[in-house]
Amino acid sequence: MYQKIDMDTIYKPKELAKLLGVAVKTLQRWDNEEKLVAYRGPNNRRFYTHSQYEACMGIHKTPEGKHIIYTRVSNRGQK
Secondary structure, three states, X not given: OOOOEOOEOEEOXXXXXXXXXXXXXXXXXXXXXXXXXXXXXXXXXXXXXXXXXXXXXXXXXXXXXXXXXXXXXXXXXXO
C-alpha cells in the first residue's frame, strides 16, 4: 500500500478491488466509463483514495462529535 498523502490512504487497484469485492478489470471498466475515476501517478498507473472507497460504499461522515439518530413510532401502543 502507498503511504498516506494529504491525510488520505492510497490504494492500488488490487487492494481496492479486494475491499469492494470486485475484479481489477471491473475497476478498469468503471474508470473508462467514468463511474469511479482513478487518479494517475507520475508513471501513469491508477490509484484510488480512501475517500473514493467511502463514497463507493456509501459511507458518509458526520461532523466530529455529532450523531444523527432517526426513530419512528407508528402509534401510541408502540411508544
